Amino acid sequence: MSVRPDPLSTLSIPDDTVVEEHDLVTDGDVLIGAQSTVEFGIRGRNVVAGERVRFGGHIEAGGDCRLDTWCSVGDNVLVGEDAYLGERIEIDGQLVVGGDLDIGDDVQIAEGFEASGWIVIRNPMPTVVFLFMYLTHLLRMGEDDAAEELVDELFDEDGGAEPLTIPKGATVSDDAWRVSTPAKIGRDCRLHGNVRAESITVGEATEIFGSLRARDDIEIAPGAVVHGDVTTRSGTVTVADDARVWGNISCEHLDLARDGVVDGTIRARGEVNTGLSTDPDGSPQ
Structure with missing residues (x-):
């Protein structure tokens, strides 16, 4: 496999991204590093956030949504496909999932939840750990092509929309976008x-x-x-x-x-x- 830079080493805002009525809107995926604060609502395809990310508004993911432990969301979470929620997540609104829901312990959802598919209550593996272990497993088995395809899919290198990436520890709001990258x-x-x-x-x-x-x-x-x-x-x-x-x-x-x-x-x-x-x-x- 070719070596790629850390996708969260830069605040990267893809083409055609706009702020609409306090919502950050993009056509592609949204990747957010751990311990960041995003005061906007988020509307994108797949939304992935590291641990202890705080969202001031809602999340609308047309595809999957994966939130690691200790994340908090100030409004509703609407997911078109599957959702993966780590333990001790707080959602101040409603959770609606179009596909399967994989949910950890001590998750608090103020206005209840519904899912069209399977509901599994456990502690989903943190996103970064899951991806690292999966890639490592493929490489150990000699499945270099499969690993390359996975990375291409994650980072849309074959013509898909570029992901919106927010680095670890960032603050994003109407007032300021603050990053150390x-x-x-x-x-x-x-x-x-x-x-x-x-x-x-x-x-x-x-x-x-x-x-x-x-x-x-x-x-x-x-x-x-x-x-x-x-x-x-x-x-x-x-x-x-x-x-x-x-x-x-x-x-x-x-x-x-x-x-x-x-x-x-x-x-x-x-x-x-x-x-x-x-x-x-x-x-x-």
């Missing part, structure tokens, strides 16, 4: 909240209603709009053609394309390059 935001997204990350990449035609702040580089692709300040402690800010920043920029270096617009004050401690043409991905030529 790089943040990669896809194209045609519409997000609310200030973004705080190690580095930030904003895709084409994405609109962000909030500021951007990073320790390293910030790249804003063609057609993207940022309604807020853009600040980096020691990196370069790149504003591509037709990108708009409605706020101030503070950085070490600035690359401003010919048709990029900054409606605010620019403070750069190093070089300021203006009038550049850019590649389609927003990088200066």
